[in-house]
Amino acid sequence: MSVPPVGTSPLRDYVAAKHEVATLVTEALDLLREHRPESAVVAEELIVKLAEDRFNLAVVGQFKRGKSTLMNAVLEDAVRSPGRREGPRPRRHTPTSGCPICATQSQAIFQFFAQWQQQLATDRRAQRAFAAAGGFCPGHTWQFQQLAAPQDLSVGYAPLVELLQRDVARAAAEPPLVAASRLKDRLSSSEHCPACRVLRDTERSSLLEHLARIAAGGESGQAALEAGWCLAHLRAALQTDLGPATARRLLEEQAEQLEVTLEDMRSYSLKRTAVRRGIINTREAEAWRRALVQLVGERAARGVVLGDDDASWGA
Numbered sequence: 294m295s296v297p298p299v300g301t302s303p304l305r306d307y308v309a310a311k312h313e314v315a316t317l318v319t320e321a322l323d324l325l326r327e328h329r330p331e332s333a334v335v336a337e338e339l340i341v342k343l344a345e346d347r348f349n350l351a352v353v354g355q356f357k358r359g360k361s362t363l364m365n366a367v368l369e370d371a372v373r374s375p376g377r378r379e380g381p382r383p384r385r386h387t388p389t390s391g392c393p394i395c396a397t398q399s400q401a402i403f404q405f406f407a408q409w410q411q412q413l414a415t416d417r418r419a420q421r422a423f424a425a426a427g428g429f430c431p432g433h434t435w436q437f438q439q440l441a442a443p444q445d446l447s448v449g450y451a452p453l454v455e456l457l458q459r460d461v462a463r464a465a466a467e468p469p470l471v472a473a474s475r476l477k478d479r480l481s482s483s484e485h486c487p488a489c490r491v492l493r494d495t496e497r498s499s500l501l502e503h504l505a506r507i508a509a510g511g512e513s514g515q516a517a518l519e520a521g522w523c524l525a526h527l528r529a530a531l532q533t534d535l536g537p538a539t540a541r542r543l544l545e546e547q548a549e550q551l552e553v554t555l556e557d558m559r560s561y562s563l564k565r566t567a568v569r570r571g572i573i574n575t576r577e578a579e580a581w582r583r584a585l586v587q588l589v590g591e592r593a594a595r596g597v598v599l600g601d602d603d604a605s606w607g608a
Contacts, residue, residue: 319563391583392523395591397499398492402436405491410441413449424452427481433488434481500529507539518546521554521583523590547587554583 412419428450429437438446460479464472483489506517522530527547531540557580564573 391521391586391591392526393503393517393520394496394499394526395523395586398495399591401491401495402433402488403440405488406437406440409437409487410445410449413441414445420449420452423449423487424456426485426487427479428453428486429488430481430483430486433486437488496526496529500526500533504530504533504535507535507543518543519550521550521587522547523587525590551584551587554580554587558584 409419409423413423428434441449457479460475464475467475503517503520507514522543527543530543535543557577561573561577561580564577
């Protein structure tokens with residue numbers, strides 16, 4: 294199965310062709326392992342070379358006969374003069390671990406849960422207020438459960454369960470539709486969930502902070518541009534007064550981040566296919582996670598179970 298074209302630049306055309314060849318070699322490798330295992334190592338080595346962008350090229354000619362000029366023309370780049378041995382040009386991008394807005398939200402929600410765990414276990418007023426608000430939304434209820442001890446949950450949730458028991462008992466004597474409406478009012482939603490409120494407030498402040506850094510420029514602004522923004526927060530940024538030029542820069546940087554991540558994912562897959570897992574680097578091994586974060590955001594910041602009629606972030 295060939296890889297669809299990803300652009301018209303020589304580099305992108307090369308990447309697309311490389312993965313098309315890798316697909317064919319991988320299919321051949323499966324056949325070799327089944328019918329000629331002794332020859333499979335050749336295909337495995339080729340897959341590794343493709344994954345590492347490694348191949349040998351020899352340019353042979355007499356001294357001062359234009360070898361470097363030829364290579365300049367072929368590569369459309371400057372070739373180092375003979376005698377100077379330098380490493381390959383480093384990648385412009387070093388992939389980030391995740392969306393900066395999501396990271397701020399994750400830290401804020403952890404601190405919020407840590408504080409609420411103590412309050413629900415010891416503060417009766419907090420317990421009553423928590424019960425009156427209907428508790429957390431479903432997603433944050435289970436996130437909170439992962440942090441809180443069973444004793445704290447038993448104490449803190451008792452007033453909420455008591456209110457629910459009363460409502461269910463009253464609903465038993467009411468017509469079904471009236472009873473359903475009463476129970477719906479008891480359900481917590483993202484609109485009233487205190488944890489969701491923390492995430493919304495943190496999202497707004499963090500988004501404005503990072504956009505201000507981008508507008509100010511400098512190293513801090515460039516770092517904000519090159520961070521791996523998740524799709525939801527990238528969309529939210531574009532809906533602000535960002536300006537066409539800055540929006541274009543942000544989108545171009547994110548496209549490059551995704552391109553690097555995609556290449557790392559494919560390299561990881563190729564090296565696993567070739568049974569050369571020892572040469573997989575950390576960046577390649579974590580590429581799948583960077584991809585998921587840029588698609589849907591960090592789990593702690595975006596892993597909220599929302600109902601059909603609940604509001605969602607970035608809408």
